[in-house]
Amino acid sequence: MVFKRLMQAMGVGGPSVETVLDNPNCRPGGFLEGHVQVAGGDHATDIEYIAIGLITRVEVEAGDSEYVTDQEFHRQRLTGSFRLEAGARHDVAFRFDVPWETPVTEVFGQHLHGMTMGLTTELEVARAVDKSDLDAVAVHPLPAQELILEALQRLGFRFSRADVERGRVYGVEQQFPFYQEIEFYPPAAYASGINQLEVTFLPTPHKLQVVLEIDKRGGLFTEGHDAFGRFDVDYHTADQYDWAQQLDGWLRQSAQRRGLF
DSSP: OHHHHHHHHTTTTTTEEEESSSSSSEEEOOOOEEEEEEESSSSEEEEEEEEEEEEEEEEEEEEEEEEEEEEEEEEEEEEOEEOOTTTTTEEEEEEOOTTOOOOEETTTTEEEEOEEEEEEEEEEEESOOOOOEEOOOOOOOOHHHHHHHHHHHHHTEEEEEEEEEEEEEETTOOOOEEEEEEEEEEEHHHTTTEEEEEEEEEEEESSSEEEEEEEOOTTTSOOOOOOOEEEEEETTGGSSSSSHHHHHHHHHHHHHTTTTT
């Protein structure tokens, strides 16, 4: 009997949890729908709660070192406490709001190299080990984000990789303690002055904030400081602009001011 109670405390023979998403694809500011399936084990269990949350991989700089950690950045509790009898089933339907600042993982049907995103499900069991489930989620760009990305492609920029970095971006509205950088290789027209272009999107319900960072190609006697640009995109009028022309103008002005072209 003591051994059985010990095994129960370790979670052996306890309940299992699985989350089923109706559709794993979403956009920032949208939602995910599905249901959580809980199956009772070989003994009755007191469940404290069921919760779901979005988790992504974040790069952290700490002094001279750098490390990567998985960070849950949005969470929703689905239930309170309840008792799950042995062998019983308990299903919970949910609609989970996806925050506006959620990093993008897919662009034009391609997964962004370096990005991970998942919906984690936590089953908190009284006096026992937590049970969890993780489901991959694909976050697609908003239409306004797609316009900027399409414009960069038209200018010849090619995707390199993307990551999420802990920190804050100066001069913008930002809710989370991290931001995404999408990196591009420059085309030949810019390659003499630019190593790479980094784009950060910080959407809000009312506008898309865009931050551009040029990694300049430094010479033997020049400092390779980055150049920054920032602008807002109105969702309602975004399709009225030639974004390739706008971006080309900013890139060339920034480079010319620094004597790169």
